Amino acid sequence: METKGILTLQFGHYSNCIGTHWWNIQEAGFEYNSSDPSEINHDVLYREGLTEKNQVTYTPRLLLVDLKGSLRTLSERGDLYEPLPDPCKEKSRVEWQPGHVEVQSTSQYEKNQFHKDLEDPEKAEQVAKMTYDFDKGVQVWSDFLYARFHPRTVNIVREYEHCNENTPFDAFPLGTSLWRTPAFEEDFADKIRNYVEECDHFQGFHMLSDSFTAFGGLASGCLEHLRDEYDRKSILVFPVIPSHFPTTNDCTTAQSVINDSVRTVNLALSFNQFATHSSMFVPLSTSTRSWRQAGPGRNFQYIDYDAISPYNTSAILATALETLTMKHRLRASSNFCLSDLAADLTLHGRKAVAASLRLPFAMRTGETLLDNLDQWQGPLTVAITPNCEIGNARMMQHVCIRGIPTTRLKKPVEKAGSQRELPAYKCCTVQEMFQMYLSFVTDATASHVTTVNKPINVRAPFPRIFDAKIGANGDLLPEGSSRYDNTAVEKIATVSGLHNCSEIGDMLESLHTETRRIRIPRLHQFTNEGGGLERDDFEECLDNLFALRENYEDNYVI
């Protein structure tokens, strides 16, 4: 069977947090000794490799970019292909006059308990069941990284430092000019080419980008390159925005206002680029509003999460990503690919698409899907695209359901009782039933449903954000009982959707309005040095956003 490979690109720290959870979730779902092949074709996002010692490796087909100082205990090239060099041995290997070799080491970071256990062959098996205090201990994404990477995966920007106010990487033009340095235009582009070259049927790119910082500019530079070099491949972009900005309380009001403006301009400039060059882009955030300051977080039933912690919020977005991208990663859909997804969802030039999520999709033990949907009040999913409340008229949508097997669809005929009266009783698959459900709850919407039987694995290092009403197997516990404190939820069913709806126009309009109010000449980040942004470019970007917004207006098209 032909595998249609996808290359994933992650730009920026929050993107990497989401990515880390995403790869963790996927690896938790690997089945090594199973007789029936998994529904998901992992080869789409992963690649098989060979070390020089002829050991087979299986690593994400991934390139990620972050700033200097953001890795802590993770080594840049990893130790999968060769052991980490020993400084003392290397020092003696250096051919130079003795006494003229100077070692400068930064203080070595101590690995956290999670990583220590992973390295210990006796404990490594148990890690998924252990309890670690990630909520307090996590500083950077590598702290909760389970997956292991290929040596070319991690790319560090040397020019800027993580969390250093003296060398902020905060404005879009800094990113675009960084792309034009040899480290990216040549080395990084070569790495992309290496990955694409080895795929027999390459279908396209997934790109996660911190578009509120200069990483938006870097991602845009990369996007233009991809369009140039791989013209017909699809590129699915996810601009991601955290639900909290650390500077809110930590600096003066004046500085905070400037930071808010800078972020908003970055987002506007990035969206403009994504609308031009991507096949489709889906802004993701767990807060209701993202321009300037982050608004209050979205509420998910049965989830109790800390909106300030990127470790928590990124995990929620990662489950959405894992579910949304299912359709073109399933074994069963070998002739469906990224370009089909994008072509259907971006009709009429509506390149921006909204996403939504229901996490967890919890049913009571013994309850059937038919009853659950019949009794469910309110919208099926919660929007995870900022400044966008998804209404009922959606024109086109793609919904993926994970973790509901056909056995839980409906009661058998002999026990059905009143269920038989319901029109949905004639549905024989989860897909049919959801299709029918969606046709009832939405107007004038073409829906497409994908189903996957296996639930998502949410073992450690996934955060413990599920409240006590959810049992270890992801079911809703009976009224009055609750899960023991020290047990973790292991798997969970989810529903996630991509929607082409008119409310995205509202999102674009609000971004346009917010950006229009900002006086760009007052933001020196955009005008000097990086040199990038001319006033006209900025005006053009605003006009483009406005034009894009108009694509969402015609209520009569279908």
Add this chain to the structure above:
Amino acid sequence: MAISLLNPKAEVARAAQALAINISAAKGIQDVMKSNLGPKGTVKMLVSGAGDIKITKDGNVLLHEMQIQHPTASLIARASTAQDDMTGDGTTSTVLLIGELLKQADIYVAEGLHPRILTEGFDKAREKALEVLEKIKIPVEINKETLTDVCSTSLRTKVHPKLADVLTDVCVDAILSIKQDDKPVDLFMVELMEMQHKTETDTQLVKGLVLDHGTRHPDMPKSLKNCYILTCNVSMEYEKSEVNSGFFYKTAEEREKLVSAEREFIVQRVQKVINLKKQLCDGTDKTFVVINQKGIDPMSLDMLAKEGIMALRRAKRRNMERLALACGGVAMNSLDDLQESSLGYAGHVYEHVLGENKYTFVEDCRHPQSVTILMKGPNKHTLQQIKDAVRDGLRAVNNTIQDKCLIPGAGAFEVTANKELLAFKDTIKGKARLGVAAYAEALLVIPKTLAVNSGYDAQDTIVKLQEQSRLSAEPIGLDLASGEAINPKDRGIFDNYLVKKQIINSCSIIASNLLLVDEIMRAGMSSLKG
């Protein structure tokens, strides 16, 4: 503003404080970099928090790796790395000289001299120094010997002499093979390829091209002799046109039909290549290689493999140009009018596999005007070190070809300029001469540091050199092996004219600018802490 009117001292204090900040930053970064200057400087091994290692002696690399917090220091660092971007050498010298100019200026400023007057002197001194540079430059013939001298001088300050000699040969040969009479050399036509394998001294020049990928079909030949090379940028993979809907409307059969119709189009493309191969190679001992910038899917690979054609997909964009220069022929954007004249030739094309990495060598070209430096090393940090050195070596050679002249090395220029500037000082009226004196003194930091790094006394050495310099008409430099004065020309120690000129210009300007700073502001708001 109101405060400064009431309290005139506030302004002065601020000015002096700003200057003190700049000077201390410049001194700080100078201290860090001092020990790497010259062939006897120290090698630094940098170990990151996670245990990654970097070994370097190159100032430019160090500045990129260092975590510089201070804004002035990072300004100096940027100016110095810009020096490297332009010329490929002289980063450490730039840092040292800026630091020393500020140090010397500090002495006069402390005695009440206005920085503005000092900078006037700096500017006069700069012009004079450039005159001296013109005077002592040595016009050279571009031949292997001269280029080897200058390249080796530069590389010996960056890597071990044994390795420096290997790399010097490689760099000089590379440039000489792609150089065409009087045309400027395009350094991009030297491909740098890494191979984690063997040891650093196995680094070699390949007179042809090495690609970092190989064939992707089990039956494809892995080695061919006497090959036609077709370079093209034409997709040979089936891609669905994006207009058809994936969710709806299409049944499996409809899809199949569509696929086979679109597929046929690609098959015909591939057939064109096969036809040409049959026409040219069948019945002869010639073989056929396709190198494509776009993709080739397994079905197309299969067709090509059956004909014994070796095909590579997704070649670097720049390799299209390089292949045309190395093998002849033209890179084709369409296969419509394919002719023998558009093909290149290589005597031997073969694949080399290292773990999961494949390399394809295109060798024995007739007149290669694009070559590859194949860098080898046992680990990543050694390879990186070689790569940095090779880049600088190539630039040193190329600078010489552009300048058509060289400057005697080993501190000779600095000693000579110091002598001339001290004489020049007396011809200047007014306090600006103090600036010239400071400049003359500052230049000596280069020979002084060279001496200290080699284990000699700075003052002893300078006195020795100045004495010799007074007696001799030729520029005098320092022999690091003996600590004695020598004529660098006799030892083949040369620096690039361009590098020195750039150092003089950028150091003077940056030092002057830093001197004239009288208030440090931060992010649009003035910060009292500085």
